Amino acid sequence: MKNLCYFSLTLVIAALASNCEKEPPLITFEEVYVSPVYTQFEYRDTGQVGYTLQEYRLGSFLNSDTPVYQWNEWDKVTSRGPALLVDIRERLGWNNFYRFGLEFWATPGEEALWSEAHLKKMFEPGSTFSFGEGPGKVDLSFAHRDPDFFEDERSKASFLKQPDGQLSVTQTEDYSYTSPGQETVRGMLVHCTFEGSIGQYDRFEGAWLDDFTTNTALEIREGKATFFVAYR
Amino acid sequence: MTRLFLITILLALQAFGLFAQPISFGLTPRLVAPVVTDAKIGQGWAAEAWSKVEIGPGNGLKLKLGYQQIGDYNSAVETKRTYVFPDRTIRQTESARIKGLETWYVDLSFWQYTWDIKSRWSFELGARYSFSTQARGPYELRQSLGFGSGRFFSGGFGEEMLRGHDFGLHLSGAFELFDGCWLEAQAYQGLLNQWKDFEDFEGPTVYVTTLSVGLAFRLF
Numbered sequence: 001m002k003n004l005c006y007f008s009l010t011l012v013i014a015a016l017a018s019n020c021e022k023e024p025p026l027i028t029f030e031e032v033y034v035s036p037v038y039t040q041f042e043y044r045d046t047g048q049v050g051y052t053l054q055e056y057r058l059g060s061f062l063n064s065d066t067p068v069y070q071w072n073e074w075d076k077v078t079s080r081g082p083a084l085l086v087d088i089r090e091r092l093g094w095n096n097f098y099r100f101g102l103e104f105w106a107t108p109g110e111e112a113l114w115s116e117a118h119l120k121k122m123f124e125p126g127s128t129f130s131f132g133e134g135p136g137k138v139d140l141s142f143a144h145r146d147p148d149f150f151e152d153e154r155s156k157a158s159f160l161k162q163p164d165g166q167l168s169v170t171q172t173e174d175y176s177y178t179s180p181g182q183e184t185v186r187g188m189l190v191h192c193t194f195e196g197s198i199g200q201y202d203r204f205e206g207a208w209l210d211d212f213t214t215n216t217a218l219e220i221r222e223g224k225a226t227f228f229v230a231y232r
Numbered sequence: 233m234t235r236l237f238l239i240t241i242l243l244a245l246q247a248f249g250l251f252a253q254p255i256s257f258g259l260t261p262r263l264v265a266p267v268v269t270d271a272k273i274g275q276g277w278a279a280e281a282w283s284k285v286e287i288g289p290g291n292g293l294k295l296k297l298g299y300q301q302i303g304d305y306n307s308a309v310e311t312k313r314t315y316v317f318p319d320r321t322i323r324q325t326e327s328a329r330i331k332g333l334e335t336w337y338v339d340l341s342f343w344q345y346t347w348d349i350k351s352r353w354s355f356e357l358g359a360r361y362s363f364s365t366q367a368r369g370p371y372e373l374r375q376s377l378g379f380g381s382g383r384f385f386s387g388g389f390g391e392e393m394l395r396g397h398d399f400g401l402h403l404s405g406a407f408e409l410f411d412g413c414w415l416e417a418q419a420y421q422g423l424l425n426q427w428k429d430f431e432d433f434e435g436p437t438v439y440v441t442t443l444s445v446g447l448a449f450r451l452f
Binding site for chain 1: 308315
């Protein structure tokens with residue numbers, strides 16, 4: 001019994017001593033997570049000799065006073081059928097300005113539009129989309145000038161009388177994210193490359209008209225993107 | 233419900249006469265001094281109802297149900313998380329500070345007179361399970377969602393950061409002042425960190441260590 005008593009006493013004293021170790025009064029932990037979506041490409045305006053590098057990357061504002069970009073994804077019904085639009089907007093205070101976009105059309109007769117099965121079939125690695133409008137095509141848009149009088153000054157592949165270019169899907173992967181207090185958004189990341197020409201927006205001609213076309217091209221090369229599409 | 237069940241057991245020990253041996257029932261108020269992590273002694277109190285049974289000459293078992301409040305802790309954690317998702321940016325800051333702990337406990341111990349059955353000195357060795365533990369201290373959650381909107385919550389923190397229970401050992405010594413009244417001194421060491429484990433990093437620790445003195449009164 002004495003041994004048990006000594007053992008217990010030792011145990012309690014050892015525990016008391018260990019508990020007196022100092023600990024900082026505040027333990028802090030910091031974590032930053034950035035979704036891996038981005039696009040980068042080079043473009044050349046009419047009369048320009050060299051190409052200009054353009055990059056839109058999430059989270060760039062974390063390290064410096066750089067613009068804040070937001071990637072949106074929409075599905076909508078157009079005159080050419082249901083379409084999926086992925087666009088990048090620059091946030092400036094409470095306003096946002098259109099910067100870059102990819103619009104894809106669904107194949108006619110598709111039953112479960114934008115479902116996991118449909119999107120995996122549509123963006124199967126190796127598949128290609130020609131620049132232009134309609135099923136099997138992608139309308140690439142890009143607002144390369146700084147925001148001015150108009151909010152939306154996007155140049156588009158479909159503005160060209162003869163659209164020229166192609167987007168190729170190189171890889172896909174499942175991806176999901178959960179905002180605190182909200183439901184998980186499930187979908188996939190699509191990795192792709194693209195190259196071609198898009199029709200330049202004309203501020204004075206009025207590119208907002210549906211039948212606007214132009215021969216003035218903006219050349220795009222070395223294009224790469226990873227974008228997110230949600231399963232519906 | 234759990235508390236009611238334990239009180240029933242305590243009363244049942246008395247009613248049915250565990251082991252058909254002499255059994256007594258009493259109350260003990262305590263002054264409790266928690267050893268907080270910066271080597272400072274805090275303040276607190278506890279009260280417990282107990283039932284004591286003899287199982288041999290000069291030794292036996294004691295079952296206690298108690299409630300304890302201890303304070304003067306100063307252990308805090310702050311997490312800052314930024315999520316940049318494709319369509320939204322979320323900044324979340326969560327901070328919590330333990331200033332005190334309140335808990336219920338049930339305690340089973342072995343007691344023995346130190347020298348002989350007529351000695352006025354005795355000691356106890358026991359194990360304690362604490363439950364329904366709550367923390368006193370500030371808690372804040374700030375979320376900035378997207379661009380401009382957000383939410384803020386301030387109040388008490390609970391299950392998401394606090395373990396809520398503890399298991400520990402204690403060693404006590406008692407001196408019988410007069411028939412039916414003992415002066416007790418006790419050292420207790422909890423074995424579980426009262427903060428919950430954090431998944432991404434090593435968080436703060438609060439292991440409950442207390443020294444206490446109390447007067448145990450035998451009621452019948």
